[in-house]
Amino acid sequence: MCGIISVLSFRDNISKDLISALERLEYRGYDSAGIAYFDENSNLQRIRTVGKVKLLKEVVQKFDIKSNIGIGHTRWATHGKVTEFNAHPHVADGVAIVHNGIIENYQELRNSLISEGYEFESETDTEVVAKLIASNIKSGKDFIEAFKSAISKLSGTFAIVAIYEKEPNLLLGAKKGSPMAVGLSSDKQSCYIASDAVALSTLADELAYLEEGDIVVVRKFDHLSFEIFENGKDKIEREIVPNKVSLNDVAKNGYESFMLKEISEEAMVARRTFERFKYDINLSKYDSVSIVACGTSYYAGLLSKYWIEEIAKVHVDVEIASEFRYRNPVFSKNSLYIFISQSGETIDTLCAMRLVKEAGIKTLALVNVETSSIAREADIVVKTEAGVEIGVASTKAFVAQTLSLLMMCKKDIDIEAIERSINSVLNSQYDFAKMANKLKNSKSLFYIGRGTNYPISLEGALKIKELSYISAEGYPAGEIKHGPIAIIDENVYTIALAPFDNHFEKTISNTQEILARNGKIFLITTENSRELLHGLDKHEKVDSLFLPEIYSLYQPFALTTVIHLLAYNTAKAKGYDVDKPRNLAKSVTVE
Ligand code: F6R
Numbered sequence: 001m002c003g004i005i006s007v008l009s010f011r012d013n014i015s016k017d018l019i020s021a022l023e024r025l026e027y028r029g030y031d032s033a034g035i036a037y038f039d040e041n042s043n044l045q046r047i048r049t050v051g052k053v054k055l056l057k058e059v060v061q062k063f064d065i066k067s068n069i070g071i072g073h074t075r076w077a078t079h080g081k082v083t084e085f086n087a088h089p090h091v092a093d094g095v096a097i098v099h100n101g102i103i104e105n106y107q108e109l110r111n112s113l114i115s116e117g118y119e120f121e122s123e124t125d126t127e128v129v130a131k132l133i134a135s136n137i138k139s140g141k142d143f144i145e146a147f148k149s150a151i152s153k154l155s156g157t158f159a160i161v162a163i164y165e166k167e168p169n170l171l172l173g174a175k176k177g178s179p180m181a182v183g184l185s186s187d188k189q190s191c192y193i194a195s196d197a198v199a200l201s202t203l204a205d206e207l208a209y210l211e212e213g214d215i216v217v218v219r220k221f222d223h224l225s226f227e228i229f230e231n232g233k234d235k236i237e238r239e240i241v242p243n244k245v246s247l248n249d250v251a252k253n254g255y256e257s258f259m260l261k262e263i264s265e266e267a268m269v270a271r272r273t274f275e276r277f278k279y280d281i282n283l284s285k286y287d288s289v290s291i292v293a294c295g296t297s298y299y300a301g302l303l304s305k306y307w308i309e310e311i312a313k314v315h316v317d318v319e320i321a322s323e324f325r326y327r328n329p330v331f332s333k334n335s336l337y338i339f340i341s342q343s344g345e346t347i348d349t350l351c352a353m354r355l356v357k358e359a360g361i362k363t364l365a366l367v368n369v370e371t372s373s374i375a376r377e378a379d380i381v382v383k384t385e386a387g388v389e390i391g392v393a394s395t396k397a398f399v400a401q402t403l404s405l406l407m408m409c410k411k412d413i414d415i416e417a418i419e420r421s422i423n424s425v426l427n428s429q430y431d432f433a434k435m436a437n438k439l440k441n442s443k444s445l446f447y448i449g450r451g452t453n454y455p456i457s458l459e460g461a462l463k464i465k466e467l468s469y470i471s472a473e474g475y476p477a478g479e480i481k482h483g484p485i486a487i488i489d490e491n492v493y494t495i496a497l498a499p500f501d502n503h504f505e506k507t508i509s510n511t512q513e514i515l516a517r518n519g520k521i522f523l524i525t526t527e528n529s530r531e532l533l534h535g536l537d538k539h540e541k542v543d544s545l546f547l548p549e550i551y552s553l554y555q556p557f558a559l560t561t562v563i564h565l566l567a568y569n570t571a572k573a574k575g576y577d578v579d580k581p582r583n584l585a586k587s588v589t590v591e
Contacts, residue, residue, distance in 0.1 A: 001078070001585045002088075002100035003028035004180075005199050006071040006161040008171040008218050009190035015065040017190065018072035021199040022053045024250050027390050027579075027586040028100070028195060029076025032087035035060065036096035036163070037070030044094055044165045048087035052580065068220075069168055071161050073098035076585035079106070080123030090127040092118070092134035094165030099126040100195055101178040102591075104156035129154065133162060143167045147174070148215060148232045157347065159210075161193050171218035174232070175210040179345055179373060179587075182216050182226050183207040183243065191224045196587075197371065198388060201245040208238040209371050241371065249388035259391035259467075259578040263564045267422040269396045270557060272385040273403045274415040279382050281364075281408045283312040286336045291318045292352045293340035294588065296394040296459060297401060301340050303455040303556060304405035312409040321348035322591065324355075331359045338364045338405075342389060342397040343587040344372020353378060366404055368397050382408075391579045392586045393466055395564045398459065402556065414554070421550045421558035425565065430545055435522060436569035438543065442470055442493045446484065447563070448477040449497035450507050456559045457497055463567030466581050468574050477503075477510040488519040495522045495566070497559055500529040501552040508536065515541055524562055526550060 003025025007014045018035050026033075033056040034048030047063070049055040053074055073088035079102070080086035089096040103109070106125035109132060114120070118131045129150060136146030143164045151160070157177025164170065173180055173193040182193045183204030193216060194200050197207060210216060213231040218224065230236040255261035283289060289308055291301035298320055305316040319329075321339075325348060339353045344367035353363050353374060365378030368386050375381045384400035399422075407413060439445060445464065447457035458474035465472045475484055477496065488494070494514050498507040504525075511521050523537060523544040530537070530546065537544040547558050571578045 001029050001076040001588055003074045003195045003199060004072070004098045004100050004159055004161055005192065005194045006098070006163070006171055006173070007190055007192050008069045008169070008220050008224065010068065010220070010224070011189055012066040012068055014067050014070045014190070015060055017192070017203055018070050019053065019057050019060055020202065021192070021194060022056070022072045022074050024201060025074050025195060025199045026053050027392055029074050029585040030580050031075045031077045031082040032084065033072070033074045034087045034089055035070055035072040036089035036091065037065060037067040038163070038165060038168050040066055042165060042168055044091060044096055046089055046091060046096065048084050050082055050084055050087065069163055069171060071096060071098045071163055078102055079125040086122045086124050088126060090122060090124065090130040092130040093137070095130050095133045095137070095162060097126065097130045097133070097160055097162040099129060100159045101157035103128060103154050103158065105154065109153065125156075129160060133164075137164070143170055144172065144217060147172045151215065151232060159195060169220040173210070173216040175214050176212055177347065180210040180216075181207040182210065182218070182228070184224060188224060191218045191226055193218065197243045197245045198250060198390075200243055201250050202247055205243055206240050207243050208240050211238065214238070245388055250390065257391065257578045259393060259395060259568055262389055262391050262396045263561065263568060264426060265387070265396050266399045266561050266564070267419045267426060269386050269399050270403050270418050270422060271415060273400045274407070274413060276385050277404065277407045279408070281382070283308055283314050283336065283409050286314055287334040288315040288317065288332060289336045289338060291316065291338045291340060292321050292324050293349055294321050294346050296398050296462060297340040297342060297349070299455045299459040299462070300398055300401035300405060301338070302458065303402050303452055306452045306455075307406050308409045321346065321352040325352040331356065331361055333361060335361070336364060337361060338366060339374060339378065340366045340401055341372070341374050342368045342384070342386070342394050342401070344369040344374040345587045346374070347588065347591055350374050350377070366401060368400065392581055392584050393463055393567070393578070399557065399560055402560070414551070417551060418554050418557050421548070421554050422561050424548050425558050425561040432565045432569040433573065435543060435545075435566065436573040439470070439493055439522070439566075439570050440468065440573040442491065444471040444473070444487065444492060446480065446492070446494040447472065447474045447497065448480055448494055448507065448510060450477045450503035451501065452556045453497035453499070453503070453507070453559065456556050456563060459560070460495065460497070460563035460567070463563060464570060466584060467567050467571035467576060467578055469576070469582070470570070477507045480510055481513060485513065485517065488514050488517045490518040490520070493520045493522060495524065497524050498529070499524070499526040499547060499550065499552070499555045499559065500532070501555065504529055504532070508533070511536070515539060524559065526555075
């Protein structure tokens with residue numbers, strides 16, 4: 001949440017780097033964006049706009065910016081509305097800062113700064129940090145000491161970068177709880193501090209990731225260099241690793257959106273996950289498995305519960321991280337705790353994992369970003385092979401997560417069958433756009449399914465909600481009559497996931513119950529159930545989609561692609577930005 005970028009350079013066209021990095025960081029938030037830099041007269045300048053980075057870029061391009069140092073930010077609002085005043089960078093007496101995270105003690109700091117005579121222009125928690133550094137400088141500290149001292153007074157989570165008008169050859173960064181990487185350009189002419197490797201994909205080939213409490217000092221003399229200080233004190237070497245994010249990863253490559261590109265990669269991601277899975281995990285040796293995650297990653301965990309219990313015969317609990325971490329859970333020593341996170345930065349999942357570690361229990365992280373905080377802190381890391389996922393709604397990462405979980409309990413996977421089933425959707429003539437046009441006007445809709453189709457229903461409903469802003473609920477098909485059926489009328493669509501499997505007939509009975517109440521059905525089934533429908537697919541209130549016959553264990557993969565394409569098409573039919581749905585951000589680093 002919130003993306004930060006900063007640069008100190010021998011070149012004077014740093015605004016281009018700032019904007020290009022902000023464009024790549026937009027998946028972390030896009031409520032407002034801004035940059036600050038020193039002009040040719042060493043005066044601090046700031047440009048901020050409300051809305052997406054595209055708007056900031058248009059304004060920045062009107063200026064002929066010549067500067068060697070600057071910072072930039074794209075915001076996901078936490079404290080204070082989406083206004084220009086609340087947009088970063090925040091400034092005070094020649095100091096400018098950008099921040100990702102939450103300063104929990106900002107009110108107390110703000111009160112004390114107000115008593116010193118400072119006035120605040122924003123409602124943010126961040127502005128106090130700029131003022132605190134400025135106040136420290138006023139009291140006689142140099143910029144580095146002022147920065148360190150300010151950082152030591154903050155509680156909460158942060159990745160902060162600061163510049164100061166009187167020190168135009170210094171760039172300072174601090175990390176606690178939010179990710180931060182530092183790297184030089186290949187020609188050593190520019191040095192960057194940013195939220196992640198994605199921001200620096202075209203700018204720096206090698207990076208060092210900061211650890212908790214680290215402070216980084218970038219200096220420019222006759223050359224550029226950076227030094228990292230552990231807990232702001234002793235100098236420490238952090239490993240320099242290649243920046244594995246390529247231009248190809250962060251480009252749409254001809255697709256109209258990242259989401260469509262990423263859905264179209266789902267079969268390839270399944271193949272890659274299968275080929276690179278090198279982990280020897282024996283779930284049967286544990287008394288139970290506890291899976292903790294948020295959102296789509298949680299649904300991947302829920303889906304795996306069906307597989308692990310059936311195949312490995314081990315009891316599985318699946319928990320929402322934000323609940324797990326605050327409910328004083330009882331730990332079981334011979335349990336395996338699995339934490340699932342695409343980004344590896346979700347704060348609730350990270351803190352839940354820390355809780356388990358503190359209890360002296362081994363943790364396994366299933367993450368897509370191997371340099372992420374969750375990956376770095378887990379005892380065992382299983383990397384999902386989704387590749388960089390930019391669309392805010394997780395799609396191909398879900399495929400990588402679910403297949404990795406299946407592979408943890410089943411060794412003999414028929415990857416051709418999985419690939420074929422996903423491709424049967426990707427390469428099909430199914431008219432998702434036509435269906436989406438029908439769904440787009442629904443005020444609310446249901447996804448129903450039984451067995452593994454239930455977690456897929458939850459995932460389908462989440463995708464519709466987050467992209468089309470239609471109230472959608474995923475329900476176990478058998479549960480609908482215990483209350484939700486009261487909502488059904490002629491305006492409500494129910495998407496029934498009913499491929500031919502052990503639950504087929506029961507799910508079909510549940511769709512009949514909905515039809516009996518005038519509800520509309522979109523039936524997603526398989527060819528080998530056609531006969532068994534006895535004409536249900538011809539019912540005037542039923543639309544249907546027939547997938548080819550698929551072995552039931554692999555059905556969730558094809559259904560995943562179906563629900564993702566349906567969500568994509570529904571959002572598109574409504575004219576919404578599928579890559580950047582409102583109010584959301586991809587990496588949820590706040591509680
Ligand atoms: C929904 C979505 C989110 C994430 C959730 C957890 O499409 O992407 O629900 O799954 O925020 O994120 P990670 O997996 O990064 O921990």
